[in-house]
Structures are given as C-alpha cells and as structure tokens.
Amino acid sequence: MTPVYLDNNATTRVDPRVLEAMLPMFSGVFGNPSSAHSFGASAKTAVATAREQVRALIGAAHADEIVFTSGGTESDTLAILGALAATAGAGGATTGRSEVVISAVEHPAVRKLCASLTKTRGIVVHEIGVDGRGRIDRDAYAAALSERTALVSIMWANNETGTIFPVADLAAQAKDKGALFHTDAVQAVGRLPFGVAERMIDLLSLSGHKLGAPKGVGALYVRRGVRLGAQTIGGAQERGRRAGTENVPGIVALGAACALAAERLPSDTPRIAALRDSLETGLFARIAEAKVLGDPDSRVANTTSIAFADVESEAVVRLLDRRGIAVSSGSACAAGSVEPSHVVRAMGVLEQFARGVVRFSLSRDTTADEIARTIDCVSDVIADLRADALDPAA
Structure with a gap:
C-alpha cells in the first residue's frame, strides 16, 4: 500500500517542478557567481532570479533585502547574533540595549541560542509565556519591552500547533521601544499571505525544505537600513552579510519553490x-x-x-x-x-x-x-x- x-x-518532498528547475545548475550552469566570465554570469543571473522570487513571495520591497543561507537555523542565528553585534559601538561599547524578548514556544534554534547567550554573554532574555491555546501573553510581552530591548524574536507560526502569532502588532510594539523585530517564519512562508514591508518586520527567517525545496538552503530577510553584523567572515557574497560561495542549485530551487507557492497559495x-x-x-x-x-x-x-x-x-x-x-x-x-x-x-x-x-x-x-x-x-x-x-x- x-x-x-x-x-x-x-520536511516536505521536493516538488518535481522545483527539481526540474535546479537540475541544470549541477552541470549546465555550474559556474561560480563571483567569477567574471560567462559561466559565472549565468550562475549570477540564476541567483538574482531566485532572489526576486523569494522577495515576491514574502512581500519584501527590495530583492537585495534577501540573504541566502543554509536554512532556518542559520537564518535565526544570523538574525539574532547579527542584530546584537550591530548594537556594539567602537571599542565594544554598547548602545545600552542588551536584552532580548522571545516566546516560551520558540523553535530550539532560537531558545537554545538565547539560553547560550545568557550563559556566555550575560544577555538578559525575557521568555514570554502562552495560554492554553498557545497564544502569547500580550500583557507580559508589553511589560518586557523597554529602552533596554535590543531585539524581539517571535515566531510567525508555531511548528507544533500551527498557532499564528500577531506579528504585525508585536512588531509595532517593539518598534515603539526602538527595538528590532525578528520572526522565525519557517512554518508560515508558503502557507500564509505575506507582506513584510508593511508589517514593520526587520528580520525574517525561512527554510527551503519546508516548502518544496531541498534541505540545506534558506534565507534571511533583512530590511533596508537594518545593521547586521556578519557571522561568517570571508568573501563579499550576499553584500558582505554572509560569506561563502553560493549554493546555486539550492538557491534556484528555493526560488522556484517560492514562485510555486505564490501561484498555488x-x-x-x-x-x-x-x-x-x-x-x-x-x-x-x-x-x-x-x-x-x-x-x-x-x-x-x-x-x-x-x-x-x-x-x-x-x-x-x-x-x-x-x-x-x-x-x-x-x-x-x-x-x-x-x-x-x-x-x-x-x-x-x-x-x-x-x-x-x-x-x-x-x-x-x-x-x-x-x-x-x-x-x-x-x-x-x-x-x-x-x-x-x-x-x-x-
């Protein structure tokens, strides 16, 4: 049977149409996007097309706000560590913002990272509880926000229950306190209508293998104007925000999956x-x-x-x-x-x-x-x- x-x-099955789009990237279009010759130019064009496809699905204003990563966990890590690194001034001085707000039901990629930051860096993390339906305690959330808050990281949809969080309202409250707002949208992208540009979201994580692309590729949306400290040091790929030769087949697959999701949603x-x-x-x-x-x-x-x-x-x-x-x-x-x-x-x-x-x-x-x-x-x-x-x- x-x-x-x-x-x-x-994880999802790789959609046949996504597989069809990515296969030529292993042999026909195999160049390094950073290379100056035509092989590199073809790969660079393919990456640019995928970047636009991701942008369109999540409703970002600009394609250069999309940073390709290895998946949701790396995107979460880059968002949180990068945002905190950007609060440090010359000589390591801080802006006075050293607190993070998360929910009690975040993915381990967020919860465990924040727990580590508390132990190793003394970062104060406010973990906001939920009710019996998995809805965030709005009063506790508002009370946790202050001029010391550097970053809020609240998932868009919970991976276990599917409960959707009111990220637009939560982001607006964070912005009122001058904090950055990140959302782990791994379980929401491709399943909900999006529009990050008008929702005051600064950073958004997504993962390819949750929407019909292969494992090992994802993206982080970084709103224009948001400073982000690079966590992978090396080349100038991804506008200096994530060094390393691009995973062109994976990126093309992610773009194709996003285009398909936009069409089918x-x-x-x-x-x-x-x-x-x-x-x-x-x-x-x-x-x-x-x-x-x-x-x-x-x-x-x-x-x-x-x-x-x-x-x-x-x-x-x-x-x-x-x-x-x-x-x-x-x-x-x-x-x-x-x-x-x-x-x-x-x-x-x-x-x-x-x-x-x-x-x-x-x-x-x-x-x-x-x-x-x-x-x-x-x-x-x-x-x-x-x-x-x-x-x-x-």
Whole structure:
C-alpha cells in the first residue's frame, strides 16, 4: 500500500517542478557567481532570479533585502547574533540595549541560542509565556519591552500547533521601544499571505525544505537600513552579510519553490484546511478523550496537533509507521524524547494528554483518500494502545 506522509512540518518532498528547475545548475550552469566570465554570469543571473522570487513571495520591497543561507537555523542565528553585534559601538561599547524578548514556544534554534547567550554573554532574555491555546501573553510581552530591548524574536507560526502569532502588532510594539523585530517564519512562508514591508518586520527567517525545496538552503530577510553584523567572515557574497560561495542549485530551487507557492497559495490553502478539518472530525467521531492543541481560530491550514489521553505519542507514531503512515510526536527536533515538548509544557496541557500529542501536517499532495485511511488507522492504534494499558497481561 502506498505510504501516507503527514509530517510536512518536519520536511516536505521536493516538488518535481522545483527539481526540474535546479537540475541544470549541477552541470549546465555550474559556474561560480563571483567569477567574471560567462559561466559565472549565468550562475549570477540564476541567483538574482531566485532572489526576486523569494522577495515576491514574502512581500519584501527590495530583492537585495534577501540573504541566502543554509536554512532556518542559520537564518535565526544570523538574525539574532547579527542584530546584537550591530548594537556594539567602537571599542565594544554598547548602545545600552542588551536584552532580548522571545516566546516560551520558540523553535530550539532560537531558545537554545538565547539560553547560550545568557550563559556566555550575560544577555538578559525575557521568555514570554502562552495560554492554553498557545497564544502569547500580550500583557507580559508589553511589560518586557523597554529602552533596554535590543531585539524581539517571535515566531510567525508555531511548528507544533500551527498557532499564528500577531506579528504585525508585536512588531509595532517593539518598534515603539526602538527595538528590532525578528520572526522565525519557517512554518508560515508558503502557507500564509505575506507582506513584510508593511508589517514593520526587520528580520525574517525561512527554510527551503519546508516548502518544496531541498534541505540545506534558506534565507534571511533583512530590511533596508537594518545593521547586521556578519557571522561568517570571508568573501563579499550576499553584500558582505554572509560569506561563502553560493549554493546555486539550492538557491534556484528555493526560488522556484517560492514562485510555486505564490501561484498555488490561494487554491492550496482552503483545500488543505478542509482536509485537516475532515481529519479532526473523523478522529473525534471515533476516539474519545482527544482534543486539538493550539488556537483553532488562528492557525496555519496544514497543521493539527491532537492530544490523545492515556497513550504515549511515541508508541502511536511507531505503530502508525508500521501501517505506512508518517506523523510526528511534536517537533521533529524533539524526536525520540519521551517527555512532552517545551511547547506542550508551556501551554499547560494536563499530564493525561501531554504524553499523547501527535502532530499531523499536510501538504498540497495530501488527498482525501489518505485522510480517510489515516482516520481508520489512528482509531485502531489508539484503541489497541488503550486496551493494552487496561490489560495487566499485555
């Protein structure tokens, strides 16, 4: 039986049209974009086209605001370390801004980096809590902002629950205090309409393998006028903000994926949301003691995180895999852990449900037949696990 892949927040399949666009970059257009000859010029043109395609998808004002990176983690790192480095003046003197504000449900790429900055540099990090739907505490956020805030980093959409954060409002509040605003938009780009130029966002991270491009390529949007200290020192690539010979095949693939997302977003979103809703309706009709985590009124269309009482999510994932269905027990970066994720803990999910959280993340390739099969298999697996838990001989 054909496998069902519902773990698209971990990674997506490379779209055939994206693969078609990138393949010539391995042989036909193989030059170094920095070279002065025609081989280099062809590669440089391909990179420029991709830069424009990324710009168009996220609604940036200028193509030179796009910096290509190796992925979301590097983009987050460059945004945070680069912004903090830019607050240092001559001789290492600071502007007096040495505090960072994040949410309690940020991706580990942000949370672990900020924890390291606290230990190694004494940076004060304010971690803002969320409510039971994963929505940020707006009062606590406002209270954390001050003239000492250098940077705010709040994700656009949560990778585990799909909950969307009000980044435009949060950015405006940060700007009122003179702070820079960064958003990890890895799970939002290609899934939500964008317009960074008018949302007062200074820095935005995205990753290719979340929207149909291969792993190993991403981008950081840097609004014109924002100073950013380079973290990779060497050549003058990416306007001196990220040294190193460009990954031309990956960059071209990212551009193609962004162009495809821009074209398909209006039609993909309602169809995928309907499939997600059908999955939830079907599961809840057959499984008692199950609930959606996150904000059902404000989430990305492709994601549902469901907590099943009295089962272990790792067992659910394993048994579904045996039936050819791929899902996740929360964030891919926490795979293998038997403890509830930091997102689940931050939301205050009851212990009865906290260990049984399963994330289903759909794509434009997901079909109604796959959803129907998933409902059947999940229902059987949950019933079997609960029966085993009640049977002392099991």
